[in-house]
Amino acid sequence: MRQLSGFGAKSEAKMLEGIALYRRARGERKLLGDVMPVAAALLERVKAAPGVVRASLGGSVRRQAETVADVDIIASAPQAGPVLDALANAPGVATVLGKGDSKCSVRLEAGDLQVDLRVLPDEDFATALHHFTGSKAHHIRLRNLGHERGLKISEWGIHRDDGTKVPVKDESDLYALLDMQYVPPELREDTGEFEAARAGTLPKDLVTLEDIQGAVHAHSTWSDGRNSLEEMALAAQALGLKYLTVTEHSEAAIYAGGLKEDDLKRQWEEIDRINAAIPGVRLLKGIEVDILESGALDYADSLLEQLEVVIGSIHVRHGMDEDQMTRRLLAALDNPCLQILGHPTGRLINSREPYPVRMEEILERAAERGVAVEVNGKPARLDIKAEYVRLAVKLGVRLVVSCDAHQKEDLRNLAFAVATARRGWAPKGSVLNTLPASRFISALRDRR
Ligand SMILES: [Zn+2]
Ligand SMILES: [Zn+2]
Known part of the structure; x- marks a missing residue:
């Protein structure tokens, strides 16, 4: 492989690492975000089966683990037979692996996923x-x-x-x-x-999806998103969200249709028109600005200061070493225009390791400077992960839960961001987008 032109020892090592990750992922654990819609649909089918008293998802899906191996459903009913049949005959079932008096296991066509259903008397539920x-x-x-x-x-x-x-x-x-x-x-x-x-010291007010007033981090056709701003606004309105932060890519992100200053200003006019036309939901003017190699942000402060929401993220040069990467992020946190640190470790579950960075130092600085840290809900990111959420909460870091939406369906990623925050013991009070729009904006501006 090293003989192929352009592939040095470094890229070879990187590719082997990628293959190892892929192998680990294949046939093993699947992303929660891929499994949850299927699991939820099957649960609804079980709930609708004759005689069902209670039914719930179980296992790692219910614990909302990042990745899951299979789906467990537990139900109570006086007679198990008809409930087990409801799963065995569900659309999308490729094989019934086994069916007994109280249990049925199937394998789904989609994703080679196993589903186990257990049906018990309600007293044992x-x-x-x-x-x-x-x-x-x-x-x-x-x-x-x-x-x-x-x-x-x-x-x-x-x-x-x-x-x-x-x-x-x-x-x-x-x-x-x-x-x-x-x-x-x-x-x-x-x-x-x-x-x-x-x-008696477990957090009693763990953040819930119902607490979230606005969705953070959305792209539209202005950069690399699939839906127009209007479509995004209508989708947010339909979900009962009060605001959506529009955060396209900045100029350096050429590969992702990054915006020049003029584009951004034209976008503000469109946002004003949409906000006047669609009631109940407000688009906030923002940016996902690239954090350059030096730690500088990709736009001038004079432009960033005019925005309501400034997320700063790393999208290129992931290969820096731990010292360099830590310095890069610390420099960005020191910029008074940065409000939210986006997907702070750059990992993609099953396909890209996080870049090396001293997270405790980053989180301490974020707390000190009043920069919020993103809990990105895109199923392959979940960045920061739950363990870091817990550290962030302990250090007094303010969080936002985000959807990183590139199409309107992605607004549902908020659920996975909330799940990650909950797994990190985050109370409602630590999550800024539980606030109404005006208080959310002023909280972001409250930099130190
Ligand atoms: Zn990004
Ligand atoms: Zn993004």
């Missing part, structure tokens, strides 16, 4: 749902806690030492039996939730 939600590490701790209290916790329910079954109506009953706060599925990873839930 909560403990079964909890069991099949996981994670394994969370359950091990939970069982030990139960054991200390003379309770045997298993897939079959909770039993006392004398064999009597403890009634459990829902999952909060289960945690109450162990003198704990309810632990939301996204937090069930044994990364401190037990200590917090027993001390």
